[in-house]
Amino acid sequence: MLTRVLYHDHCFDGAASAAYFSRFIAGAVHPDAEFRYTGMAHKASQLFEPSLFDGDENAIVDFKYSSDPKLTWWFDHHQSAFLNAADQEHFRQDTSGRKLYDPSYKSCTAFICRVGADRFGFRAPDLDDLVHWSLIIDGAQYPDARTAVELGAPAMKLTLVIEAAKGSGIVQKIIGWMQHRQLAEIIGEPEIQSLYAPLYQRHVELIDLIRGRARQDDGVVFFDLTGHDVEGYNKFIPYYLFPASTYTVSVSPSSFRTKISVGSNPWTPVEPKHNLASICERYGGGGHARVGAISLAPGELDEARKIAAEIVAELKT
Numbered sequence: 001m002l003t004r005v006l007y008h009d010h011c012f013d014g015a016a017s018a019a020y021f022s023r024f025i026a027g028a029v030h031p032d033a034e035f036r037y038t039g040m041a042h043k044a045s046q047l048f049e050p051s052l053f054d055g056d057e058n059a060i061v062d063f064k065y066s067s068d069p070k071l072t073w074w075f076d077h078h079q080s081a082f083l084n085a086a087d088q089e090h091f092r093q094d095t096s097g098r099k100l101y102d103p104s105y106k107s108c109t110a111f112i113c114r115v116g117a118d119r120f121g122f123r124a125p126d127l128d129d130l131v132h133w134s135l136i137i138d139g140a141q142y143p144d145a146r147t148a149v150e151l152g153a154p155a156m157k158l159t160l161v162i163e164a165a166k167g168s169g170i171v172q173k174i175i176g177w178m179q180h181r182q183l184a185e186i187i188g189e190p191e192i193q194s195l196y197a198p199l200y201q202r203h204v205e206l207i208d209l210i211r212g213r214a215r216q217d218d219g220v221v222f223f224d225l226t227g228h229d230v231e232g233y234n235k236f237i238p239y240y241l242f243p244a245s246t247y248t249v250s251v252s253p254s255s256f257r258t259k260i261s262v263g264s265n266p267w268t269p270v271e272p273k274h275n276l277a278s279i280c281e282r283y284g285g286g287g288h289a290r291v292g293a294i295s296l297a298p299g300e301l302d303e304a305r306k307i308a309a310e311i312v313a314e315l316k317t
């Protein structure tokens with residue numbers, strides 16, 4: 001019984017969702033399930049080629065809905081979960097009980113855990129710590145910017161490896177380990193250690209780079225990482241550097257897209273008023289109320305800077 005799992009790649013909650021979902025399927029649905037994983041990234045072109053759905057069961061976790069008839073399971077919690085109105089209508093018409101959506105959840109892993117327990121009687125108490133950290137990381141529930149940026153906990157170290165991984169191979173290895181091992185054990189793997197050490201060095205250098213490029217004005221931090229090969233950065237660095245800021249807008253070009261990231265300070269004394277997913281949706285992006293992103297094609301730097309400037313201006317109001 002081949003189960004294909006499409007998951008949000010390079011994201012702790014995406015990996016944890018794939019791991020928890022696999023335990024759930026093996027434990028409550030198909031004891032003989034064999035899993036194959038496909039990491040999904042938001043990009044400007046078509047997301048779901050029909051050939052992606054090649055399993056007996058085909059699942060998407062922590063990622064957008066697909067109306068492909070071969071999709072059998074879907075779990076998501078993103079505000080922007082549908083590519084278009086037709087997909088949303090397709091979801092509304094679903095009667096399988098296996099396409100599940102609840103944007104009130106702070107992590108998709110916790111959502112799968114809850115649905116598995118309530119509707120299917122499935123429990124995996126050995127994964128409680130995984131669920132707990134998915135809520136902290138995806139929900140940005142850190143007590144302070146230091147916890148988020150200085151990376152003390154095994155889950156934080158693993159997040160660095162997952163977010164910076166080249167390709168999906170190591171993430172899928174981690175998805176396998178997450179199903180049966182504790183996070184501290186996974187971090188102790190020599191392969192993870194050897195990936196982590198240079199990434200941590202780079203993380204420290206990125207803090208310095210952002211410190212040098214970022215400007216704060218009226219509570220909005222802006223920086224442009226053009227010229228640096230940055231596939232991603234810890235999104236709390238701006239609030240570690242500018243604790244009094246409310247929002248961050250950044251432009252970061254990479255090999256496969258030009259990304260505009262929009263975020264809000266989880267520890268700000270001033271409650272953010274703007275819904276960032278709604279702002280990003282206007283430019284073809286999406287996300288959550290407090291963090292969003294827009295992906296343009298590689299090379300669309302001028303357009304990205306124009307959009308970023310418009311969003312900065314809007315967030316200052």
Ligand SMILES: [Mn+2]
Pocket residue numbers: 013014062077107108138
């Ligand atoms: Mn998530």
